[in-house]
Amino acid sequence: MGIPKGGEWIVILIVVLLLFGARKLPDLARSLGASTKEFRKGIEEGAKSDDAPADSTTTESKTES
Numbered sequence: 001m002g003i004p005k006g007g008e009w010i011v012i013l014i015v016v017l018l019l020f021g022a023r024k025l026p027d028l029a030r031s032l033g034a035s036t037k038e039f040r041k042g043i044e045e046g047a048k049s050d051d052a053p054a055d056s057t058t059t060e061s062k063t064e065s
Contacts, residue, residue, distance in 0.1 A: 004012060020028060
């Protein structure tokens with residue numbers, strides 16, 4: 001069981017069309033694209049926060065002394 005081939009994709013598309021209808025498909029694609037964009041944005045923000053040095057701990061220890 002691997003990646004679907006040409007004929008299998010056609011069957012999958014027909015089933016999706018029957019389940020959601022032709023009017024809902026553009027909305028579904030648009031929301032999927034927006035979700036993907038937000039996910040990538042979150043990943044990038046997480047990577048930036050991991051790369052930032054933790055200067056707040058060094059300044060707190062200096063002010064307590």
